[in-house]
Amino acid sequence: MNQLPNVDALSISLDDLLQLRAPSVYLVRVEGDSMQGAGIFSGDLLIVDRQVQAQHGHIIIAAVNGEPLCKRLSLEHGQIVLRPENKKYPARYIIEGDSFEVWGVVSHSVRSH
Structure with a gap:
């Protein structure tokens, strides 16, 4: 019968590994x-950092006209475009009159099995 390895030798702090204690x-x-x-599925937990400056290509949590969403940030010819990673959905262009706020940059995802 196989024995499990010593648990103490395998202890990992997810708080430390994923920087969950950071106030941001x-x-x-x-x-x-x-x-x-992008490997992000319904039900997944995303770890989001408010202090990371959102840049082209980052996956972000944002609000457009008060609606929260998760999309890839794209900056195209000076225009902000929020792109899904599923061809079933169109890109969301931020246009004049839209309220747009970045709530943070996604750093990790966690999935239950």
Whole structure:
């Protein structure tokens, strides 16, 4: 019969590994399938950092006209475009009159099995 290794030797702090103790970090649960191509699925927990400056290519949590969403940030010819990672959904262009606020940059995802 196989014995399990000594648990003490395998102890890992997820708080330390994922920097969950940082005051700028929070968790959000995903609803929907618009980010499947990035490996983010409905029900996953995302670890989001408010202190990271959002840049082109980052996956972000944002609000557009008060609606929260998770998309890939794209800066195209001076225009902000929020792109899903699922071809079923169109890109969301931020246009004049839209309220747009970045709530943080996604650093990790956690999935239950």
